[in-house]
Amino acid sequence: AQSVAQPEDQVNVAEGNPLTVKCTYSVSGNPYLFWYVQYPNRGLQFLLKYITGDNLVKGSYGFEAEFNKSQTSFHLKKPSALVSDSALYFCAVRAGLYSGNTPLVFGKGTRLSVIA
Amino acid sequence: DGGITQSPKYLFRKEGQNVTLSCEQNLNHDAMYWYRQDPGQGLRLIYYSQIVNDFQKGDIAEGYSVSREKKESFPLTVTSAQKNPTAFYLCASSLKTGATGYTFGSGTRLTVV
Numbered sequence: 001a002q003s004v005a006q007p008e009d010q011v012n013v014a015e016g017n018p019l020t021v022k023c024t025y026s027v028s029g030n031p032y033l034f035w036y037v038q039y040p041n042r043g044l045q046f047l048l049k050y051i052t053g054d055n056l057v058k059g060s061y062g063f064e065a066e067f068n069k070s071q072t073s074f075h076l077k078k079p080s081a082l083v084s085d086s087a088l089y090f091c092a093v094r095a096g097l098y099s100g101n102t103p104l105v106f107g108k109g110t111r112l113s114v115i116a
Numbered sequence: 117d118g119g120i121t122q123s124p125k126y127l128f129r130k131e132g133q134n135v136t137l138s139c140e141q142n143l144n145h146d147a148m149y150w151y152r153q154d155p156g157q158g159l160r161l162i163y164y165s166q167i168v169n170d171f172q173k174g175d176i177a178e179g180y181s182v183s184r185e186k187k188e189s190f191p192l193t194v195t196s197a198q199k200n201p202t203a204f205y206l207c208a209s210s211l212k213t214g215a216t217g218y219t220f221g222s223g224t225r226l227t228v229v
Binding site: 009032034036041042043044045046049051090092101103104105106107108109 | 122147149151156157158159161164166174204206208212213215216217218219220221222223225
């Protein structure tokens with residue numbers, strides 16, 4: 001079975017400081033990993049994904065994530081946080097190629113608050 | 117512009133009433149999904165469909181029903197059997213491979229009155 005853990009319900013960071021939102025996963029075989037962001041009363045917006053290749057993935061709005069297979073982690077990072085980054089962030093996983101098109105499994109979300 | 121449209125944005129249901137949430141996409145995606153979002157619980161899968169006229173139950177299908185008569189449309193009915201329907205409902209679509217991730221609609225907030 002696939003699962004995702006986001007160990008922090010809330011992350012607070014000062015504007016201009018680096019931010020990290022943590023995600024660990026469990027899946028059989030090679031994973032497809034995703035990060036999404038949600039603003040209040042809106043749908044989820046895609047930030048970035050890891051399918052294969054380089055472990056460091058760059059995405060929208062200056063975000064990046066590092067795939068670490070040995071630690072089964074896919075932490076989201078940004079070098080300098082903006083107040084406008086404040087939102088709810090979701091990590092998601094599914095089994096990769098040759099595993100059929102199983103639906104994404106989402107973590108419970110981490111609320112990021114960037115303080116001016 | 118291509119996208120996925122959910123309607124209505126807000127919906128109120130009386131006790132014992134069935135309601136249907138609409139989801140339409142013009143992305144030519146094969147697969148469509150319904151998730152329920154509750155505070156602190158993330159997204160939970162209700163139903164999904166990978167092809168027209170076929171769908172599978174997700175983790176919390178009880179009290180819900182779906183149909184997939186057209187590739188573009190995947191409506192969700194919340195039946196009176198769903199005892200706690202108040203939630204934010206999200207529809208998504210993807211290519212069959214799943215490697216490109218999902219495109220989400222803007223959601224429907226359902227409230228029982």
